[in-house]
Amino acid sequence: MNLLVRFPNIKRQKYTIARVIACGALILPSCRIPELRQADPGPVLPASFTGAINEAPSGTVSGTISEAASGTVSGLVGPSISPDSSGQLGVEEFYKDRVLTQLIDQALVNNRELKVLNEEVQVARSEVLARQGAYLPFVTAGGGTGLDLSSRFTRDGAVDSQLDIRPNQPIHNPLPDFRMGLNLFWRLDIWRALRNARDAAAQRYIAASEKRNDFVTRLVAEIAENYYGLVALDKRLETLNKTIELQQQSLEIAIAKKDAGRGTELAVQRFQAEVRKNQSEKLITLQDIIETENRINFRLNRVPMSVERTSADFYDLNINTLSLGVPSQLLQNRPDIRQAERELQAAGLDVKVARAHFFPDLTISAGVGYQAFNPKYLFNTPEALAANVAGDLVTPLINKKAIRAEYLSANAKQLESVYNYQRVVLNAFTEVINRVSMVENYRKSIEIKKQQLAALEASVDSASKLFQNARAEYVEVLLAQRDFMDARMVLIDTKRQQLGAVVNAYQALGGGNSLSVPPGPALPPHRWRKQPQP
Template sequence: MFLARLFSSFSSNQKAARLPSPAGLRALSGEKPGVGPHARRAFAAATSVLLLALGACQTTAPRNYPAATPLPGTYGYPAAGDSTSIGDLPWQKFFADRTLIGLIDTALQQNLDLRQASQRVEQARANVLERRAALLPSVNATGSAGYDRYGRYTMTGVGNYDTNLSQNIDGNQRVPTSVTPDYFLGLRSTWEVDLWGRLRSLRNAAQGRLLASEQGRQLVVTGIVAEVANNYYELLTLDNQLATLQRNLVLQERAFEITKVQKLAGRATELAVQQFQAQLLRTRSLVFENRQRVVETENQLNQLLGRYPGRIARPAELAEVQVPARLLAGMPARLVLRRPDVRQAELTLAANGADLDAARAAFLPALTLTPYAGVNAFRSSLLFEPSSIVAGILGGLSAPILNRRALRAQRNRATAASLEAYFAYQKILQTSVREVTNSLRGVANYDSAVVLRRQEVVVLRRAVETASLLQYTGYATYLEIITAQRSVLDAELSLAELRRTQLLQAVALYRALGGGVR
């Protein structure tokens, strides 16, 4: 009853507790008019100190987050209001290449980054179990033995001596006075009663971080899916460029041989021969550069697959790779539900908010109960006697007074961390909308660029054929022939790069929309 009326002195807005009057103190304590003045003053002083301590336990009002810019209604492309999104497609359906699907499946089983992320989830799950256990009493089996020698002029020494002279005790009840043993065997418990929700807030923070770590694992999954696809398309691009270089080498070698023959016939100069030879050497060097890039890309892809370097089987040609014809993005509001990094930031924000609640609750009194039960005796032979059974409970109410500065520092740190998480969440939202918008526009622009570049290649190939015919008849100079061959080579290599970029834009859009989540 006393504690109930004591806690009722706190106002709901957490103002300092008011000290009751002397009459109120007598009423709270159940004092009768006959109690002496010294006892009344001692009780009033003790109660006043306790109330001052409780009144010092103040917390600050929650800090409101700054107003955030709302998400736009649409990306502006394609048609507004379309809720369909390719992010809803499983990666097995988004990618039509069976070879690529097999590589992604292997990576999701063996990738080391993903395995590390899984262990981070397990660590977060263990933290949740630890925080949940803090809400329950801790029970320990205890066995202890102590030996004390009390002086003749100590309270305990005089008490034991006087007790042994009493005629009300028998032989087993006499206390050894030279060295007094103390044996205990039983259970001891400690339980912090979560009056203000501090422990529950810490548990909620741990649960939020567990969910955030699971979203972090999903983020690794989407990254692996995208990176495997990017490296696979890069490898196909390099194969395509290598085939282009080999094909153009044949044309350049033929032109070089023709020029040497024409020089012997007096129809070409040594300068023309040197120019054709230099072009041929440059193309051959490009072949070796391309082969090195193939090796590096294969090794990178193998590492994503969780294995050591080796050749990657890739039967598909770059021109045969297709993505969904309609790359729809849906509504920006769906990013909150689809993208793992957005969900992770949201859950981290909630966890930091729970940490802030726990930091505020640390200013309030903590009630700790320490019960025990077992057997206790000063002779080992009497330890298991029925009369040696003991049990008890101690309750303690503690409130911070001199360590409030450290608590304020913890609260300020939790407040700053919560605001940091809030701004990080807003930044991720802005980043996600930017990535989707860039990828949407990129897909459209690169589609148009690929069409025009293909037309350019067709025209330049005809130009090379025309130049080759004119070379036999002597109507084309060596500079015109070299220019035509170099132009078609650059255009074909550029077309392969552009086609790769087109595919990577589609993958980037799929990833930006949260695609690839298992």
């Protein structure tokens, strides 16, 4: 009697032990997951741009890029005391040049490289939709037919020959088979591996759009820089024409003095050589104008043609006042920083996906439908009804090197993203400092060069009058004219570099980006938009 009572308990104990062993075999592989390597901290940045610009080389820098502090710098038309960044201004608001903004608008519509980046964004968006459907059940509907011929010398054939498929109706051999129904396959996302993969794809979709936006800022800056370079070349050409006219007058005076017996052939030859030199320089400048126009035309995806430009005086040409704001605004304004941030978040999600491969994987497969040997019996219910369901729980036991390698590789790529993010932030901060300081220093240089130019212009006038009255040698006139022309050319180049510095500072602050995430099919819920930092 006691044996009968204890026997079921022994069986239950065996079943319990078997369950524990099975669960241990499934969970044990996840107990030896490698530890993640951590990234080294990045450099500490000043809390304001003015602190970085004005600080002595031996000083210490404190603060972080996320701290709020106001920073200002004098732009092309003077200082701007504002906590806002010029990077938040639109193209039309910043440049205030109808001709330039029209060129930029044409480039945003027609530029082929931008269209390529738009297609990359579409590819990334399609990847999000593909990942979004991966964790949902796969349900298929369909039907089929077949014919099965069994050998009489097999177990199935021998059994079928002794049975009737219906009363007094033996099983046909060959036996037709008609079926129709639904099939389901579902990989249960227990560890969020599939949903994390979806979220990572969503982050890369936004990163692709930010990569395109970063190209837009650089495209706008390139067109603006070439545009102002074209205006500078026009001014250079105008200067050469005036210089040639002035030297032609001196040449005529030298010829007249020679004919009158008060001059020599040497003075005539020197003035003539100077005229020919500047005429040659004029042709080179015309070639530079053609090449600059065609660089703009290429960006606008149009054939070589003349490019319209502003009629404003080059020396008085001003853009907008530069306002730096605070370094933390770079995180919002710079598309390359936003791209690096999204790639960093995607890399962190990839680590979670790789980690989930250490744990058991549960899949469910099922099917329901109708099956019969004759189509007239296919929809007989419940006789022709067929169904099946199965569940599989599997976990890796032996070949874990591939999973471990995938996990370590994801960790390494995550560290790459961390270091790339640190590099991009530091590079953005450095670009702003370099370009803004260039704007200020070139502005001061232009003021000094204008004073130099005024003095040289007066010296040319004096030398020309003295030479005409035989009170100065031709060499003095030549040197005065040459110095005056060189000073005007240097002033034009300095002004051009200053305008380019303003354009590049605007781009460094994140300005010129008028595009956002492109519209498209519905994306996953907001959960993927706020993934924690790894």
